[in-house]
Amino acid sequence: MKFIINREQLLLPLQQIVSVIEKRQTMPILSNVLLTVNDNKLKLTGTDLEIQLIATITLDSNEMGEITVPARKFLDIVRLLPNESEIKLELSDEKVKISSGRSRFSLSTLSADNYPEFTESELENQFLINAGKMKKALDKTVFCMANQDVRYYLNGLMLNISNSKLKLVASDGHRLSIYEDSIGQATGYEARIILPRKGVIELARLLDDDEAELNIQFSNSNIRIYFKDIVFSAKLVDAKYPDFSKVFDQPFFNQIHIQKNLLKDALTRVAILANEKFKGITFDISEGLLKLSSHNPEHDEAIEELIIEYHGDSLSIAFNSQYLLDAVSNLDSELAVLTIASNSSSCFVEEPEQQLYKFIVMPMRL
Secondary structure, eight states, rough: OOEEEHHHHHHHHHHHHHHTSSSSOOOOOGGEEEEEETEEEEEEEEEEESSEEEEEEOOSSOOEEEEEEEEEHHHHHHHSSSSSSSEEEEEEETTEEEEETEEEEEEOOOOOSSSSOOOOOOOOOEEEEEEHHHHHHHHGGGOOOOOSSSSGGGEEEEEEEEEEEEEEEHHHHHSEEEEEEESSOOOOOOOEEEEEHHHHHHHHHHOOTTTTTEEEEEOEEEEEEEETTEEEEEOOOOOOOOOGGGGGGBBBOOEEEEEHHHHHHHHHHGGGSTTTOOOOOEEETTTTTEEOOOEEEOOOOOEEEEEOOOOOOOOEEEHHHHHHHHHHOOOOOSSEEEEBBEEEETTTOOOOOOOOOEEEEEEBOO
């Protein structure tokens, strides 16, 4: 097996593949990338057995063969070669010889026969969606996923398809983000699946072309996404996502309208003197006025007042400043709308016009 390839053709797909491969592996071969040459195409495969990425590159070669090479070493070699250089790769005596200009490298290999197969069930559902639309939906929700929570279904993202509607939901138990949009076509089915955290992060990283189209196929246990010359596969989280709809069925105080950037800047300033562990900021809300305040164990204190559009009862409530900043930063409008539940159990952050994006944050007890 031998072929010649341009560095720029190889570098990006190889970086995408290597990001899926875990540094510490139970099986040594999982630290390798599988190279398959066939039908004038080079296929790169990387997996951690939960997620798999396959990238395909067109070659000017009628060679055939397959081998696995150490993924990170291979990437470092390709990355550090000069731009636009030609890379020649040849398999000889169970070693892969890589040459480019005056550089020569020899990498040890493991047989492709031992490379584990990524098991997938039959994928009975599918839909097409614009990559830019999907990327935006992921960006608005991904930061709310839990990390290593014992409630493992929170360590992922819920994807809900309801005919032509797409809904993404993520929560870490303290905050919840919901993004809804139209798929742009009727799917004719209703389905709920949970994508694993690592898969969601890798997918968001992959979607670098807003104009491209995604072909998403899934079953109850697997998802496969075709994006340009890449095939992304992941095993789904086997669990039921909690029913969060009850949070909408309760009485609320009147809405608070405030300039998004004013709130962002004030939160950032007041958070400087908040307790480093809890990051709590107190909101004292009265007719037309919002007072933000924070303090810490060193007895430092910060207070800032903002003019708001609010008519109703006075109230006092505290929030994690980072959670609110994340929510407000993800609004597209200039105006932020805050709606606090009458029992002070939650606060909605949303836009005044289009209701595509909703963010719910739970208060703190300071």
